[in-house]
Amino acid sequence: MTTDATKTEVGSYFISNYPPFSQWSLDALPEVRSAMQTPPLPGYDNLGHAINKPNDLGLYLHIPFCRKRCKFCYFRVYTEKNAHEVEDYVAALSTEIELVSKLPVMGERPFRFVYFGGGTPSFLSAKQLTSLVDRLRANINWDHAEEVTFECEPGTLSEPKVHTIKELGVTRISLGVENLDDKVLSENGRAHLSPEILKSWKWITDAGFYNTNIDLISGMVGETWENWRENIRKTIDMSPDSVTIYQMELPFNTVYSQDILGNKIETPVADWPTKRAWLDYAFDEFQSAGYSVSSAYTVVKDKSKVNFSYRDNLWRGSDLLATGVASFGHVSGVHYQNQPDWKSYVEPLSKGELPLGRAMRPTPHQLLIREMILQLKTGRLNAEYFRNKFAAEIIDHWRDTWNEYQNDGLIEISGDQISLTRAGLMRADALLPPFFETDHQGVRYT
Ligand SMILES: C[S@@+](CC[C@H](N)C(=O)[O-])C[C@H]1O[C@@H](n2cnc3c(N)ncnc32)[C@H](O)[C@@H]1O
Numbered sequence: 001m002t003t004d005a006t007k008t009e010v011g012s013y014f015i016s017n018y019p020p021f022s023q024w025s026l027d028a029l030p031e032v033r034s035a036m037q038t039p040p041l042p043g044y045d046n047l048g049h050a051i052n053k054p055n056d057l058g059l060y061l062h063i064p065f066c067r068k069r070c071k072f073c074y075f076r077v078y079t080e081k082n083a084h085e086v087e088d089y090v091a092a093l094s095t096e097i098e099l100v101s102k103l104p105v106m107g108e109r110p111f112r113f114v115y116f117g118g119g120t121p122s123f124l125s126a127k128q129l130t131s132l133v134d135r136l137r138a139n140i141n142w143d144h145a146e147e148v149t150f151e152c153e154p155g156t157l158s159e160p161k162v163h164t165i166k167e168l169g170v171t172r173i174s175l176g177v178e179n180l181d182d183k184v185l186s187e188n189g190r191a192h193l194s195p196e197i198l199k200s201w202k203w204i205t206d207a208g209f210y211n212t213n214i215d216l217i218s219g220m221v222g223e224t225w226e227n228w229r230e231n232i233r234k235t236i237d238m239s240p241d242s243v244t245i246y247q248m249e250l251p252f253n254t255v256y257s258q259d260i261l262g263n264k265i266e267t268p269v270a271d272w273p274t275k276r277a278w279l280d281y282a283f284d285e286f287q288s289a290g291y292s293v294s295s296a297y298t299v300v301k302d303k304s305k306v307n308f309s310y311r312d313n314l315w316r317g318s319d320l321l322a323t324g325v326a327s328f329g330h331v332s333g334v335h336y337q338n339q340p341d342w343k344s345y346v347e348p349l350s351k352g353e354l355p356l357g358r359a360m361r362p363t364p365h366q367l368l369i370r371e372m373i374l375q376l377k378t379g380r381l382n383a384e385y386f387r388n389k390f391a392a393e394i395i396d397h398w399r400d401t402w403n404e405y406q407n408d409g410l411i412e413i414s415g416d417q418i419s420l421t422r423a424g425l426m427r428a429d430a431l432l433p434p435f436f437e438t439d440h441q442g443v444r445y446t
C-alpha cells in the first residue's frame, strides 16, 4: 500500500540549479548583457582557493529535435519540423555561436568542456552535423576540451553517422537506452525498440569512443522487478564506461502528467520507495560487476579513467555559454536562459542579436547554496572548499538539517567531510529543498 507522500505525483522535478527557474526574469537581462561585455572573472581551484587564471568555460549546444515525444519527457523538443526548418535552426545556432565567440567574456579562454544535448543531437543527419560543425569551427574550436559529450537516441544512429560523430571530436557518447524491454519502450512512447539499441551499441563500441554512457530510467510505466533485473543484467553485458540512472519524475509538462491531471487518473508510475529499491539493486549489481558509484545517478567502470567534466565543473561554478532554444547558462555569477520558443529564439538572431530570454544574478549566499546542493548530488561535500571559496561554515550554518539527516541515517560527517549514505544517495534530490532560502521554499521550481 502506498501513502500519498510516497506516490510519484505530477509536479515532481529534478533539481539542476538554484535559485529556482521561476525566480529568473526579464528585468535581470541587463545584468547578463553587462557580464557578457566584461572580461571573465578569475576562477578557483578544487579546494576553493582563488587562482590567478580566468574561470573555466564550457559550451552547451541544444539540438531540440526528436523523432517522437516520449510520454515522460519534460524537455523543450520539436517532433514535426521539416528538413528546411531544421536547416533554419542549424543556421540560427551557427549565428549564435558566431556572436557568442566575439563576446568580451570569452576572453582567450579555451572550452574546457562541450555538450551537445537535447532533444536529440543524433537526430541531425551526418551531412547536417558536418555542416553545423564546419560553420562552428569558423569561430570556435574544442580541440583542447577535456570532454565533448554527444547525446543519442538509438533509432537515429547509423554506422556512418557514428563515425561522423567520432570525427567531430566527441569523447563521450551517451545513448538513451532507458529500458531494454520492447513493451515498456513502446508503452512509454519511445521511438526505438531493443534491436536498435543493440545495433547502435555495436557501432558505438566498434568506433572506440574514449567514454561511453548509457542512460536508464528507474520507474518507466510498466516496469516490474523481473524486467528491471533483466535490464541491469543486459546493461552490464553491454559494458559501458558509465551508466546514468534517473528516477522517473513527472514534471507538469509531460504527456503522462497532462493525462493524470486532465483525466483525473491515478499515477501510472511506481512509487518512490519502489524506484529507490530498483536503483539500489542496480547500484549493488554494478558494484558486483566492478563499477563504482560516482553520484546519486551514476556508476563508472574505471574511476581513474572517467571524469565528468561537464557535471563537476558546472557544479563548482564554472561559466557555461548556453546556445540553442531554451538553453540555460551562467556567466560571471549571472544565470540566464535563452528564449524558450522557436520564433522568439530565431528572430533576434536574424537581426544579429543574442536571443536572451530571462536572467538572475544570485547573491553570494545563493551561489553558495547552489554549489552546495549540486555537489551534494555527487554524494560528498568538503566543508573546506566552502570555507575557502565563500568564507562560510556549511556544517555550522545548517547544523539542524545535518543533524536530522544524520539521525535518519542519510548522511555521515567526519571532520570537514559530509557523505551521503546509500539511503541518502537514493533520495538525494529530496534532501536539497531544506537548504533553499525561506522565500524559495514551496515556490514553483520551473
Ligand atoms: C535529452 S535525453 C537523452 C537523448 C535522447 N533524447 C534520448 O532520449 O535518447 C536525456 C535523458 O533524460 C532522461 N529523462 C527524460 N525525461 C525524464 C523524466 N521524466 N524522468 C527521468 N528522466 C528523464 C532520459 O533518461 C533521457 O535519456
Ligand code: SF4
Pocket (backbone or CB within 6 Å): 065, 066, 067, 068, 069, 070, 073, 074, 075, 077, 118, 119, 120, 153, 176
Ligand atoms: S526523452 Fe529524449 S527522445 Fe524522448 S522526447 Fe525527451 S529528448 Fe526526445
